[in-house]
Amino acid sequence: MAITDWPADERPREKLLQRGAHALADAELLAIFLRTGVKGKSAVDLARELLADHGGLSALMAASQERFCRSHGLGDAKFVQLQAVVEMSRRYLAEDLRQRPVFASAATTRQFLLAQLRQEVREVFAVLYLDNQHGLLLYEPLFYGTIDGAAVYPREIARRALELHAAALIVAHNHPSGVAEPSDADVRITKRIREALALLDIRLLDHCVVAGPEVISLAERGLL
Incomplete structure (x- = not known):
């Protein structure tokens, strides 16, 4: 029918x-x-x-x-249309974060991170640079590979934060394995980033781990 x-x-x-x-x-x-x-x-x-x-x-x-x-x-036409829809969704979420403080929209922040990182087949380490009202200045993937294998350089994160005049940051990465539980390496690199930023009076607000449909906050776990 x-x-x-x-x-x-x-x-x-x-x-x-x-x-x-x-x-x-x-x-x-x-x-x-x-x-x-x-x-x-x-x-x-x-x-x-x-x-x-x-x-x-x-x-x-x-x-x-x-x-x-x-x-x-x-076919190709439907593939192009679908990719346009996906990208519009990402940009909508990013625009929403720019218009209001990140922590006033925790659900949107999680949705945004899921849209950006959930489907990555390799590990991607990204940074959300925030202004002094915690509005989004820029989302930027910086490092690729595993936390243990591919270097995540706190000094590069700090340098970029200074360039953008960021007052605070949220860092995030995905676990392609589908297991969102933070590893010991995740906790260690979080501490190093927080200490590097503290020297510049820039706050690290959170480190989020994305896996499957789940986003785990190290801040909420008391691991920041």
Whole structure:
């Protein structure tokens, strides 16, 4: 049965307009993005198949162009559209952080870090540089590789903070393993960064670890 033959309150577009986007399942949201199905399958049927094939919405959105375009009903045009949607989401979250203090929007900060780091296949160490009102000046990935293997240089973080006239920082990195629990190395490098910044009267507010859908705050753990 075509979606147009469904009851109006069950059609994804009408459901979104009546009840809001939050009321839709992943497959329904994806169906709106796809717009049309393929022969013998509605857009919702196709969306469900794609989610099952990729292992969920997050994996689908992070898929490489080659992997994405191998799926039935998808191609380069849809890949470009999806990447544009993902990037707009990241920029929206960054803009939201710039407009109000980071700690006044902890949920948005976590969402932003998830959007930036969750799908990275290698470890990325990034810094949020903040002004004296804790508004976001800049988000910048600085180091790549494991904390133990690839050097994280506190002096480089401090130098960049001075260039940007930052008053405070939040550092963050991901664990591609999917295990968010902070390691001993995470705690050690946090202490070194905090001490380097303290000499310049710049505060380290937090060190966040991103893994899967989880963001762990070392400050909340009392490890800062």
